[in-house]
Amino acid sequence: xxxxxxxxxxxxxxxxxxxxxxxxxxxxxxxxxxxxxxxxxxxxxxxxxxxxxxxxxxxxxxxxxxxxxxxxxxxxxxxxxxxxxxxxxxxxxxxxxxxxxxxxxxxxxxxxxxxxxxxxxxxxxxxxxxxxxxxxxxxxxxxxxxxxxxxxxxxxxxxxxxxxxxxxxxxxxxxxxxxxxxxxxxxxxxxxxxxxxxxxxxxxxxxxxxxxxxxxxxxxxxxxxxxxxxxxxxxxxxxxxxxxxxxxxxxxxxxxxxxxxxxxxxxxxxxxxxxxxxxxxxxxxxxxxxxxxxxxxxxxxxxxxxxxxxxxxxxxxxxxxxxxxxxxxxxxxxxxxxxxxxxxxxxxxxxxxxxxxxxxxxxxxxxxxxxxxxxxxxxxxxxxxxxxxxxxxxxxxxxxxxxxxxxxxxxxxxxxxxxxxxxxxxxxxxxxxxxxxxxxxxxxxxxxxxxxxxxxxxxxxxxxxxxxxxxxxxxxxxxxxxxxxxxxxxxxxxxxxxxxxxxxxxxxxxxxxxxxxxxxxxxxxxxxxxxxxxxxxxxxxxxxxxxx
Numbered sequence: 001x002x003x004x005x006x007x008x009x010x011x012x013x014x015x016x017x018x019x020x021x022x023x024x025x026x027x028x029x030x031x032x033x034x035x036x037x038x039x040x041x042x043x044x045x046x047x048x049x050x051x052x053x054x055x056x057x058x059x060x061x062x063x064x065x066x067x068x069x070x071x072x073x074x075x076x077x078x079x080x081x082x083x084x085x086x087x088x089x090x091x092x093x094x095x096x097x098x099x100x101x102x103x104x105x106x107x108x109x110x111x112x113x114x115x116x117x118x119x120x121x122x123x124x125x126x127x128x129x130x131x132x133x134x135x136x137x138x139x140x141x142x143x144x145x146x147x148x149x150x151x152x153x154x155x156x157x158x159x160x161x162x163x164x165x166x167x168x169x170x171x172x173x174x175x176x177x178x179x180x181x182x183x184x185x186x187x188x189x190x191x192x193x194x195x196x197x198x199x200x201x202x203x204x205x206x207x208x209x210x211x212x213x214x215x216x217x218x219x220x221x222x223x224x225x226x227x228x229x230x231x232x233x234x235x236x237x238x239x240x241x242x243x244x245x246x247x248x249x250x251x252x253x254x255x256x257x258x259x260x261x262x263x264x265x266x267x268x269x270x271x272x273x274x275x276x277x278x279x280x281x282x283x284x285x286x287x288x289x290x291x292x293x294x295x296x297x298x299x300x301x302x303x304x305x306x307x308x309x310x311x312x313x314x315x316x317x318x319x320x321x322x323x324x325x326x327x328x329x330x331x332x333x334x335x336x337x338x339x340x341x342x343x344x345x346x347x348x349x350x351x352x353x354x355x356x357x358x359x360x361x362x363x364x365x366x367x368x369x370x371x372x373x374x375x376x377x378x379x380x381x382x383x384x385x386x387x388x389x390x391x392x393x394x395x396x397x398x399x400x401x402x403x404x405x406x407x408x409x410x411x412x413x414x415x416x417x418x419x420x421x422x423x424x425x426x427x428x429x430x431x432x433x434x435x436x437x438x439x440x441x442x443x444x445x446x447x448x449x450x451x452x453x454x455x456x457x458x459x460x461x462x463x464x465x466x467x468x469x470x471x472x473x474x475x476x477x478x479x480x481x482x483x484x485x486x487x488x489x490x491x492x493x494x495x496x497x498x499x500x501x502x503x504x505x506x507x508x509x510x511x512x513x514x515x516x517x518x519x520x521x522x523x524x525x526x527x528x529x530x531x532x533x534x535x536x537x538x539x540x541x542x543x544x545x546x547x548x
Contacts, residue, residue, distance in 0.1 A: 006102045007086055011037055012110035019083050027079040030116050030328075031056055032072045034125060036096065037113055040103055045096040052094060055125060059208075071371045168284060168298065169208045169219035172198065176226055186226040186234075189263070193236055194224055196410045197273040203378045203408065205281060206297045206331055220249070220280055234258045236269055238276050242283060250279035252444075267440045270410045275444040282446065297331035301338070308342055309447045311349060311483055312512075316342055333373035337382035340365035344389045348528055349483075359390050377408035381417040388424060397421040412441040416454055423458060432458035449479035456488060461535045468492060468537070476505075483512055487529050490521060494542040503546055518547040 007025075010016040015033045017026040027033060038055060039045050053065035060068060073094060077084045088095045106112075113129060174190035198209045215221045221241045229235055235255030242249050252275050254268040263269055281302050304322035307315035320342055326335045343362040366383045373379050384400035387393055398421040404414035419434035435458040442451040456471035469492045475485040486509040493502035510516045520527050522543040532538035 006100055007083060008102045008104060009036070009040055010104040011040060012104070012106035012112055013114050015113055015116070017079075019081075025079050025081060025083060027072075027075050029072070029075060030330075031068070032075045032079075034113070034116060035069075035072050035094075036076065038128070039094060039096040040098070040101075045098040045101075046093050047095075048093050049091075055128065058125075067374075068372075074371065168205075169210065169216055170201065170222060170280060171210045171213065171215035171219050172222045172224060173212065173215075174224050186228070189226040189234060189236070190224050192263075193226075193238075193269060193273060196270070197222075197276055199408055200273065200410055201277055201280070203332075203376045203411070204277065204334060205284075206301075207280075218243075220283070222276065222280075229255050232258045234263070236272055238272060240276065240279055240283070249283045250276065252276065252279075265409050267437065270441045271443040273410055274412065274442060278445055297326040297329040297335070300326035300329070301331055301335050304335075304338065305447070308338065308345065309450050310479060310481055311345060312481065313346075313349075316346055333369040333376060333379050334382070336365050336372070337369040337379045337386075340369065340386045341382045344386050348389060350526075350528075362386055362390055375407060377404040377411045377414050380404035380407065381411065381413040384417040385420060388420060394421060394424045398425065410441070412438040412445075412451065415441065416451070419454070419458060423461065428458070428461050432462045432464075435459075449475040449482050449485070452478070453482070453485055453488075456485070457531050460488065460492075460537050461531050463535060463537070465492060465495065465537055469496065481512055483509065484528070486512070487521065487527075488532065490518075490546075491529060491532050491538045491543060494546060495537055495539045497542075499542075499546060502543075506546060518543050 005020055007020055008016075008018045010018075015026060015037070016024060017036065019025050027036070035052065035056060038052060039047055049066070049069060053060075053062070053069050056072070057065040057068050073087070073089055076087055080086055086097050086101060088097060116129065172194045174187060174194060176186040176190055194211060198211065201207060201209050219242075223239045223241070225237045227235050227237065233255050234257075235253060237251070237253040239251040240249040241247060252272050254272045256263055256266045256268045281298070284296075284298050284302065300322045304319040304326065307319035307322070320339060323331075323335045323339045323342070340362045343358050343365070347358055347362075363386075366386050369379050370383055380400045381404040384397045384404065387400070388397035397417070401414065401418035401421045404411065405418055408414060415434050415438040419431045419438060422428075422431035422434060432455075435455040439451040439455045442448065445451060452471045452475040456468050456475065459468040459471060468488065472485040472488040472492060475482060476489060479485075486505055490502050490506045490509060493499070493505060506516070506518060506521075521529065522538070522540040525533070529538060
């Protein structure tokens with residue numbers, strides 16, 4: 001059989017790019033596939049970089065869009081491999097080498113770029129797709145395609161996108177800053193608070209975050225008001241409203257002492273901001289009951305994180321499926337970073353559901369997440385933790401964690417990753433101080449058990465047995481099926497000469513973890529309680545007495 005001398009591109013039906021020998025060299029991401037289609041549908045195969053940026057990333061700033069384009073072009077080059085000459089770029093344009101490429105004819109009834117998953121606010125690309133699908137519908141058999149209105153199914157798709165996939169809108173309003181004659185320093189504090197919250201929201205939620213201006217009736221409306229207390233105290237009051245008639249979703253308030261400069265990184269203010277974000281995320285999930293029918297990237301990601309933080313094997317499998325669907329619906333790189341973090345948990349927890357090439361999968365996911373959003377502190381923190389566990393590379397973890405903290409000092413996951421890096425670097429006292437900071441910043445979080453247990457680890461390593469015991473009890477109270485605190489409680493109760501409590505908790509752990517035994521806890525070095533072993537708080541003799 002004679003081998004084709006050209007690569008082959010299929011745009012109708014499922015996108016596919018084949019090397020001359022038939023090997024699939026298609027890039028995986030929707031934006032990279034759309035980029036190739038944008039080039040291939042121009043008679044010269046060439047498009048200007050600015051044109052591509054505006055078409056593919058219309059809602060991003062110029063710098064962010066340029067970075068996204070570079071990342072997409074890099075992904076395409078990697079997928080092309082030995083055939084990277086198909087794509088040529090310079091400072092102004094990108095060009096597909098049409099003379100070495102066969103573009104397949106459209107099959108009868110095939111849709112242009114079928115199944116391309118796009119973020120809900122990609123209206124420019126949606127219009128372009130609708131135009132090409134309209135041409136296909138309008139052209140008679142054997143006649144060249146001409147420009148035509150979008151067909152009915154394209155119109156229905158646009159309505160569907162608007163109704164179900166559009167990003168939620170969150171509008172912030174500062175009461176002192178927006179009122180005539182408002183106090184300038186209180187307005188500044190409000191602005192600093194809103195800037196911090198908005199930055200974290202853009203990292204964690206696929207939301208259209210706005211400051212000031214008119215709020216659409218469907219938007220979440222957040223009001224922020226700074227006020228003076230007694231002496232040098234200053235406070236923040238925040239409320240979130242939604243719907244019509246106006247419904248109060250959440251409210252919170254805190255105060256701190258003002259010492260000259262604005263309280264940019266005050267833990268009370270940061271904690272309030274994180275509570276506001278959690279309240280918004282929870283409000284977006286309230287009406288969801290069946291995850292299989294969800295078509296919203298935010299809700300899928302939120303529900304996936306809930307499952308991740310319980311650590312059950314079957315829940316992690318469900319979470320991975322949700323995060324994959326969220327990615328297809330346009331979720332940011334954080335969904336990919338969480339998939340990498342999930343695989344680390346499967347690895348540490350020794351889940352049978354983990355795939356055999358789990359470490360390599362996690363590394364690939366880390367690379368993908370970093371290439372897509374290298375300035376997202378949540379992504380950096382998740383990748384830092386993954387690289388530390390898989391590669392035992394403390395220096396990489398430290399660098400990524402420090403950068404994560406620098407990008408967003410209000411991100412508790414960033415401080416937690418830095419605490420973990422310091423822990424493995426042998427700086428145990430500093431690691432504990434950072435874990436305490438992360439836990440305080442996450443006060444009121446629906447995932448409080450995760451942060452309590454993170455601090456429990458460093459408390460154990462620094463010999464704070466009573467503190468570690470208290471935190472393990474708190475984590476267990478908040479999430480009864482979360483296994484790690486039960487492991488620590490069993491060992492810590494035994495060490496504190498509370499054998500009845502240790503046996504009670506151990507039996508509860510056995511119901512969740514059938515292969516658990518007191519002997520394994522005491523003697524198996526691979527069992528995930530290594531910080532207790534390092535600290536000396538695991539008394540193997542007393543634990544072994546429990547099995548008698």
